[in-house]
Amino acid sequence: EVQLVESGGGLVQAGGSRRLSCAASGFTFKNYAMGWVRQAPGKGLEYVSTISVSGIETYYADSVKGRFTISRDNSKNTVFLQMNSLRADDTAIYYCAKVRIPGGKDYFGSWGQGTLVTVSS
Amino acid sequence: DIQMTQSPSTLSASVGDRVTITCRASQSISGWLAWYQQKPGQAPKLLIYRASNLEGGVPSRFSGSGSGTDFTLTISSLQPDDFATYYCQQYHSHGTFGQGTKVEIK
Numbered sequence: 001e002v003q004l005v006e007s008g009g010g011l012v013q014a015g016g017s018r019r020l021s022c023a024a025s026g027f028t029f030k031n032y033a034m035g036w037v038r039q040a041p042g043k044g045l046e047y048v049s050t051i052s053v054s055g056i057e058t059y060y061a062d063s064v065k066g067r068f069t070i071s072r073d074n075s076k077n078t079v080f081l082q083m084n085s086l087r088a089d090d091t092a093i094y095y096c097a098k099v100r101i102p103g104g105k106d107y108f109g110s111w112g113q114g115t116l117v118t119v120s121s
Numbered sequence: 122d123i124q125m126t127q128s129p130s131t132l133s134a135s136v137g138d139r140v141t142i143t144c145r146a147s148q149s150i151s152g153w154l155a156w157y158q159q160k161p162g163q164a165p166k167l168l169i170y171r172a173s174n175l176e177g178g179v180p181s182r183f184s185g186s187g188s189g190t191d192f193t194l195t196i197s198s199l200q201p202d203d204f205a206t207y208y209c210q211q212y213h214s215h216g217t218f219g220q221g222t223k224v225e226i227k
Contacts, residue, residue, distance in 0.1 A: 035216075037165075045157075045165065045208050047216040059215045062122070095164055100176075107155040107212045109176070111164035 002026040002110040004096045009115030012086055018117055020081040022096030027110075029077040031102040036070065036081050038092035039114075048094070049081065050106050059106075064090075088121045123147055123211050127219035133227040140196040142222045144209035149189045153213040156185055156194045159221075160205045168207075169194065199224070 008020040022034070035050035049070040050059045058070050069082040079096060093114040100109030124147040134140050144154065152172040157165040167176045169185040172192055182197045196203055204226055209219040 037218075044221040045159075045210075045218040047210070047218060050215065100167065100170060105153060105212045106216050107167070107170055107210055108165075109167050109170075111166075113164055 002098065004098060004110060004112035006094065006096045006112045006115035009094065009117045011118045011120060014087060014119055014121045016086050016119075017082070017084045018086065020083065020094055020096075020115060020117070022079045022081075022112060024077045024079070024096075024098065027098070028102075030074040033099045033104070033106065034072060034079040035097050035099070035106060035108060036079075037095045037097055037108070037111075038090075039095070040089070040092045043092075046092070050099075051079065053102075083117070086117075086119045088119050090117065091119045092117060123150060123214055123217050125209055125211055125217050125219040127207075127209055127222050129222060130220065131223045131225060133225050134199050135227045136199055136201060138199045138227075140199050140203075140224060142194045142207055142209075142224075144187075144192045144194070144219050146190045146192075146211055146213075150211045150213035152188045153211060154185070154187070154192050155210045155212060156183075157208045157210065158203075158205045159208065165208065196224075 003025045005023045036048040051070045067085045072079045095114045096112040097108035098110040154172045156169040159165040173185045206223045
């Protein structure tokens with residue numbers, strides 16, 4: 001069974017940093033691209049970032065480009081999201097997600113339960 | 122960037138109703154579209170990919186259609202478990218979600 005467990009959320013001051021982690025199990029992690037999707041309180045889903053199987057190719061939404069960095073450690077089955085220069089509008093639940101098939105395009109067949117990041121101004 | 126527009130934003134319906142949700146892309150995305158269902162307090166769940174392919178375990182009352190810029194999600198006979206918010210997502214160029222359609226009890 002696929003499991004994605006996020007951690008690292010919490011309360012952070014505006015301008016601060018936070019590193020989210022997502023521990024994966026139940027599948028061959030190194031074969032799947034991964035991503036992060038966020039949801040502000042009471043709002044819709046926002047596609048934040050994705051990373052290829054090798055970690056070489058990455059994508060960022062314009063809203064986080066230059067502030068967030070996605071990375072992965074295939075030896076530890078973990079994907080990370082380093083968030084710097086946080087703003088109040090970064091407050092959201094951050095979901096870790098796995099693309100549906102190896103080598104597949106960036107839509108997500110499995111999701112974690114999310115971790116809440118609250119940025120106080 | 123590709124923009125996705127869903128309609129309606131909210132839909133009131135009764136159990137047994139046929140429900141249709143529309144998603145429009147700002148440019149052609151071929152058939153690279155997914156639909157998700159999200160219930161309060163839960164992560165999204167993939168329902169349909171490649172515009173019309175049902176994910177495993179998803180009831181057959183759900184169906185998707187469309188290509189290019191216009192897509193629809195149809196629930197043939199709404200069940201109590203289907204009251205939720207639905208999102209489309211294009212993955213022709215990275216990814217963009219629609220703003221969501223909340224299906225509520227009439």
